Amino acid sequence: MSTGAAAAPDLEVSAVTKRFAAHVAVNEVSFSVARGSFFSILGPSGCGKTTLLRMIAGFIQPDGGGIAIGGRDMRNVPPNKRPVNMVFQHLALFPMMSVGENVAFGLARRGVGRAERTRRAEAMLERVGLAGAASKRTDELSGGQRQRVAIARSLVLEPTLLLLDEPLGALDLKLREHMKVELKQLQSAFGTTFVYITHDQSEALVLSDRVGVMNHGRFEQLGSPQELYYSPATSFVAGFVGANNRLTGTVLAQDGALVEFDAGGGLHLRVRANAAFTRGAAVDAFIRPEAMTLARTPAELPPGQSALSGEVTDMLFDGANSVVLLREAHSRRELRIALPQTGAFADLRAGARICFGFDPGRAICFPGTHG
């Protein structure tokens, strides 16, 4: 593994496959998760990530391949015998029990005595910041507190692996931002290996040490959040992780690491390439909104950037994430460009003409998927 962890991986998934009738939900997926790390599986709904997680938890048996947890092969091991616990999408707290009984549930199933499990449940609740909540009913807690109970209920069993099935999905935006930070802190405080699935790329980027981007049952790329963001391996990853401008065109020439292509209407762009292209081949190029620079005149652009121009179609104000939408003059393609934090272009209005440029090294292209 590129993480270079000395310890054996806590989770080793090798060539796991699952079919539902003719549909291949998970297709020969392999990865391993280092001890104590936060691993996310990121993908759109229906990409097979839930199936993959449920195979790790043991609720579904794979058709092929193997899963080893803590170095032990998990074939034919039922969920209640695996050193794995799961935080469910809607948390699945037991409404018929108090918070303390929820946390003590797994200990009771292991035959831990009443006094001992009450003590351990209360100690665990204290660690997640819910001291004194043991006698409360689960519906008396806020969404964030409920999530902490769900995590405490799993971690009290000291699992090798904690699986989280989009636990933030049901929360409102403000709480979700807060819980993201809290999850990260809980994970580093406990040091338990987390495997987290989500369709929200921002959650995956913020929380994870490593991320597997999944699409159509396969891993498109496996890497750190920075690798996914700055060096996407496929056009799907470039489009799915973070905001991006996608431009399609045909290759004109390749000069080492740079490809020049025609984006239509005589617009010629130069971008970084990760493969060899032949002249006339279809190409998908991606330029991040923040990789582009706005300028009033071509002379103001940084040296080496070719000047492009366009007409502002809209200003989307969103604090530090404000962007301007503009239509490029030649190709008539719509582009999204981040507004600088200085507020220099805050006075732009729809219809204004503006120059812009970008560093070819910060744009990337892939063999085209279009015709």
Add this chain to the structure above:
Amino acid sequence: MAETAAGALWYRRLVLALLLAPALLWLLALIVLPHFDLALLSFRARVAPREYVASLAQYRSFFGEPLYWHVFVRTALLSAFATALTLLVAFPIAWIIAKLARGRMSALLFVVCLIPFWVSETVRTLGWMILLRESGVLPALLVHLGITAQPVELLYHDATILVGLVYTSLLFMVVPLVGSLESLDNSLIEAAYDLGGKGWPILRTIVIPHAAPGITAGCIVVFMLTLGNYLTPTLLGGKNSLWFTEQIYAQFITRFNWEQGAAFGFLLLALSTAMVWLGLKASGQRFSDVMRRV
């Protein structure tokens, strides 16, 4: 302005009263009035032809005559036993309908439970008699298989009465159970399993507490139906059935002792009320929650 608001309120109340009127009339004419009359009947005794005095003689004779209260206790115990059996039989059926069967299969299973109710109770019970009587289908089969040398009489046993009662009551237990099991989130069961639970602990700690209102509702309905059942114990149990409803029938129809019959009726009402109250207390359920499940 205030006048129109008051008028609208008055109008709404009138509509409500009119909508409720048929049900209230029904309740008054067919349940409250007859019971009132029966209560009066039960508290008097005949001293001479057409001459009555207020008296507790009817209730005194119930406690004085061992046969009466033996039958009473026997009916209560057998009804409770039949209710428990019905719950045991209905729970797996309800589980399959609510949790395992999908879509059309689930509806089909429900219909299968409903089919016996398309024929009248009399015909259904006579069907059992055809199967179980000495010259019937099942004894003949037992002889044919060499299990018994002679055809045996399978009718007129307590077990036969129980079989008939469970069969008649099944649907009334399955319906509230399916309702309460369907509302149980599957992820709760998965979470319990994931946290190390196995079949019985999950059933005891998750499924039964969740389904408790449905279980209690089903038990109340089945217990009341069983306690007040007349046809099934009489036909399947014959003279040995000793069911309390038969005592009431005998007092009213055979003995023409309406006073005694009315007193028996009220004792049965008191019994079922007491048992329901005890059941609610024992299961920690509230009547209003339970009745929403029926």
